[in-house]
């Protein structure tokens with residue numbers, strides 16, 4: 246038997262046949278809206294499969310029809326991304342938000358209850374508490390401190406424990422890096438399922454995937470990404486992805502076909518190019534983050550460093566970390582002594598590190614959650630979540646770590662206490 250290759254070895258070739266594209270070593274951009282059928286019979290057969298009028302035959306390949314339904318650039322990317330999470334299938338979206346909102350719309354009906362982790366990405370929070378509420382989907386939020394019993398108690402208190410449609414979690418949470426136990430959420434999903442309906446578990450794996458955490462291996466049904474972040478990795482595109490088993494992904498892809506929120510061929514071509522360096526980029530980013538965190542830890546103007554490599558051994562978070570993640574990642578949050586004024590002074594003095602939201606890119610990015618990504622959160626909730634006026638969040642890029650430390654050090658020097 247042939248030895249199976251690691252995903253990183255397959256990122257340059259998997260799912261692409263050069264002989265179908267004039268021998269081009271790289272996939273061209275299939276910048277086309279529609280595809281020519283050889284015969285009317287072939288067109289009919291493709292539509293039967295695409296619209297679910299009959300099951301696809303064992304040997305049958307899904308034929309190319311129209312770029313809202315399928316396109317080679319979308320398929321090459323999807324077939325490569327799914328190798329990391331060992332998923333049956335993948336669907337690429339035009340943004341992380343469209344991936345998440347499509348899952349929420351497909352797996353929840355009016356009258357049902359959503360269980361979600363808080364804090365969660367601002368856009369996700371807004372979709373849940375604004376749009377879903379308006380269409381009659383209630384929700385209950387859980388956080389990293391809740392035990393399984395506490396969560397089940399919260400759900401029972403809503404009086405809708407028999408109406409749970411979906412559990413959606415984001416771990417580690419942003420910007421506080423608190424961790425949620427995926428396997429525990431799977432147990433909760435199973436307990437709340439009935440004979441007629443299995444409660445699904447969806448995990449937003451943007452911060453640690455697809456290299457350092459594989460939620461499906463811990464019991465998740467669906468994995469979601471903002472591919473704008475590590476997967477794209479160069480701050481030059483917006484995209485998202487959903488992965489899962491064949492049955493669930495037929496549902497996700499069918500809704501995507503009718504919402505029309507798939508990514509474009511050009512975006513998928515860029516994403517496919519990014520996948521070739523995904524692992525080396527993420528490993529380098531995590532390696533530099535160790536040095537930067539070490540520098541920050543002992544700096545007199547820095548307090549409350551939040552970094553997964555810094556968890557207290559034996560704590561609840563540490564136990565989840567050991568079980569679920571293979572690296573502390575490349576996200577660091579910390580407080581600059583002296584409130585917003587000094588935090589801003591620090592941010593304004595950085596040169597190499599760019600002052601911008603987003604994360605996971607080749608260049609290091611830093612932002613001020615209280616006034617930027619989390620500006621929409623009520624002041625009391627911000628305090629509960631640990632999002633203070635002094636907090637900054639940095640995403641470490643692939644620059645030389647000594648240069649990064651030098652830049653951070655000189656900007657901290659500008660801060661007066």
Ligand SMILES: *Cc1c(COP(=O)(O)O)cnc(C)c1O
Nearest residue numbers: 340341342366449451471473484
């Ligand atoms: C950025 C982000 C999103 C939203 O993704 P977009 O690509 O900006 O639509 C969702 N979840 C997390 C955790 C994110 O960081």
